[in-house]
Amino acid sequence: MRGFALMSPTFFYALLLLAVPVAVTITFSFWTQTYLDLDTTFTLANYQEVWSKPIYRVLMFRSLTIAAIVTAVTVILAYPLAYYISFHVKERQALWIFLITIPFWTSYLLRIFAWKLILGYNGVINSTLMELGIIGEPLEFILHNANAVVMTLSHAWLPFAILPIFVSLQKIDRSLLEAANDLGDGPVMRFLRVTLPLSLPGVIAASLIVFIPTIGDYVTPRLVGGSDGLMIANMIQVQFGKANNWPLGAALAMTSMLLVTAVSVAFILVARFLGGRVR
Amino acid sequence: MSTHPIIQVRDVSRLFGAFTALDNISVDIRGGEFFSLLGPSGCGKTTLLRMIAGFDDPTHGDILIDGQPMAGVPANRRPTNMVFQSYAVFPHLTVAQNVAYGLRRQRLDKAEKASRVQKALEQVGLGALGERRSNELSGGQRQRVALARALIMRPKVLLLDEPLSALDKKLREHMQVELRQLQRQVGITFILVTHDQEEALTMSDRIAVMFNGDIAQCDTPEQIYQHPKSRAVAEFIGGMNFLDARMTARNGKTVTVDAACFGRVEIENPHGQDFASDITVGVRPERLTLLIDDNDRAEHEMSGQIVDASYYGDMTYYSISVDGRDEPITVSMRNTVGRRILASQESVRIGWGPESLVPLS
Ligand SMILES: Nc1ncnc2c1ncn2[C@@H]1O[C@H](COP(=O)(O)OP(=O)(O)OP(=O)(O)O)[C@@H](O)[C@H]1O
């Protein structure tokens, strides 16, 4: 009882911040919006709508695809950086890690606007290429579409992905690498058979850290995504805002939450399985 | 045992910045022998072993394995395998997978591979543990996995970096015997790094004693123990009484010394060393005898008084003060049936012969 009393402040704090909002969202998702009022009779109608209307399916699928691409791009960029710092920087590794985070001291929104300036119609890339005469008119495909979302988000998540990978690489006992060498492996085989499997926990952590918030992001798609870069979170935002249909928004939110959970669990299982098969 | 050197270390130095970890070392290691590198912490044993394995390169000098210069040959192409001090057992693999790790390049079929792994595991007494994860193993079992993993490669030379230092005393002594038997059985050259003198003495065919990046003496265990070249070697291996003496004559394989309380004696100089006229003479405690009965006799005798007795079970070490020397002399005595332990203050006679004395540089 005493233990519970000691624990309870943090417990209630967590309850308030996590469980209550989720519970409220779940409850809303079973209600119906009737113009200005809420009909509180239990119904699955919202979920039926979410699963049957193509627009939601398209958005859901696009969100998962973009999040998967962002995750892949981020982890593939982060791994070599983390590897380099862990294995080739002999002194002041902490300083390097610190330097990598510097661009992230500015606000998230400012960084998105910076990307708009770089990628935009009259942006840095287009005007430079036009000045140099490489292109005649501004490139369209780099802003207001899914590519721009991938680029912006990958950049935003990079340091968060570097850290867990770096930590897992740091934890690898260097004599294991020498042992692999000693037993006949060259650098490539040694990487595939020892370094990569042993850094897998870091890669999994990094992937989830990137994947989960990307699904829920609605600011980046709104600002750089154009119409074919819009994602499910934008639709949820619309339901809670302009459309004023909270129950439908809640059902969309719950559905995407379940999907993210399912995809994440599947990802962990597959990664573990593949990792366990490396010999 | 062949006599052609499997490993030749020629004038090898290794500098880390301004620090000299190995200073112009040369040594030949013969095919099939059990060779130990013995020395205190930081003397450069691991550094030398790592250069033979190919994890590090000499700053100067060459290492040849089986007559081939090893400069520029990476560790994965050398006919050596290593048992690491930390064992370096792969944590993400099972015991059998660990042992099979190095077989990948040999492209064996599954059955052949499995049977070789099983054989290697049985060789080190782990036959039933193939499917264990390596984090479910004890220290001694890990050490055996590391050993099996290296032996299955059938290397020309097996390098062992303090493989037993993490084990408790009982297990360590057991493994010493096993390792030695295994080495005889497989006939592979073993190079063992250790800072445990007893381990080196009991296991090796030859020992190189190292201090501060240099090999002080390279010889058989008997030679190292009975005829250490220098005081440092003698001090590192076993206990010894040291006496200041004057050398009065040197004659081929003997020197004549004048040592306090031993008088003038001609003693062997088996290494034919040169000495300054101020020389140190060493006497092992078991090379002196206590003459307890009145009618016990020895070639030479001196009398003294017991200061202290340390009882070790099988042996007793007596500190005995003698005339003409400030420090007591240590004499050891086997506790045979019926022999009593002498008490402090008792007067005794110490018997010795010229062969008890060793000249040291
Ligand atoms: N990479 C390195 N950089 C600088 N100095 C080093 C390096 N490796 C070893 N040394 C130094 O070289 C000396 C010899 O080291 P080494 O590891 O060979 O000792 P050792 O005889 O194996 O000792 P121990 O019994 O403690 O393992 C030590 O003084 C050590 O500090």
Ligand SMILES: [Mg+2]
């Ligand atoms: Mg060492």
